[in-house]
Amino acid sequence: MTTPRAPHAPHALDTAQARTRLHELIVLDVRTPGEYATGHLPGALNIPLDHLEEALPDIRHAARRGDLLVVCASGARSENARRTLSAHGIPTATLTGGTTAWTTAGHALHHPHGTRRIAWPMERQVRLTAGAVVLTGLALGRLRPAFRLASAGIAGGLVYSALTDTCGMAALLARLPHNRPRRSELDATRAALRTV
Known part of the structure; x- marks a missing residue:
């Protein structure tokens, strides 16, 4: 269960801050499904950046229940996502340096179904x-x-x-087939956001 958001939540968290709060954050990974499958922060849900606006109602629902952390590989796409969400009245923070900084700091990534998919960032x-x-x-x-x-x-x-x-x-x-989410995966992620 997540906790209500602090009134002045930061726009960015470094890896140490994110790791300390990971249990209470709702983590959205905005990379492509292929990148997400190569490893993501534990508990992260995959909403590719180009599907963010379509998932706004579900993200807004999740944001009412706790703080959002948006993640990508380096922080650039997650910052774009943060700006988009902010423009729609959904406060969120990004992970400074993305999953690259996370692994550089020695933190493990979760691999879905125990597999490591070969995909290029x-x-x-x-x-x-x-x-x-x-x-x-x-x-x-x-x-x-x-x-x-x-x-x-x-x-x-x-x-x-x-x-x-x-x-x-x-x-x-990102629009190429190998970078697109399956509709069933996207629907499952959106349903998970509604039940957070």
């Missing part, structure tokens, strides 16, 4: 895709210089991504 998927497009654009640019524009477009996108702390390519890659 979104950051690695983005690096592979961006690199492949740049190399392809440069190679084909030898035949037709216009193909180099694809490489320039990726370079511009990476600069924009760094300046805004967003990633359009990650948003596109």
Whole structure:
């Protein structure tokens, strides 16, 4: 059972704070299902970032029962989720540094059904895709210089991504089948939020 929220809950918790309060927090992991399956904080529920708004009623219900902690791999997606939830009147905190900081601090991740699914983190998927497009654009640019524009477009996108702390390519890659939740999994997570 969770406890009611403190009136001035922090926007971020470090790994030590989160570990101390893990038993009383409702943890939402906003990574893709593949990333979530590679290991997540104990008790975390998976609501991928692009499904957050659809789950708002259930998240709001859970937030009335206790403090929310939003988690991703590094903290960038969870901060976006925190802003979205805050805009809808749902206060939440993020885990500073995400699951990467959690494991670096020596804390274990839970693996569903005792298995470790092989999945690439979104950051690695983005690096592979961006690199492949740049190399392809440069190679084909030898035949037709216009193909180099694809490489320039990726370079511009990476600069924009760094300046805004967003990633359009990650948003596109999250829509690929291996990064999408099964409807039954998402429904089960939403039902779990209603019973917290």
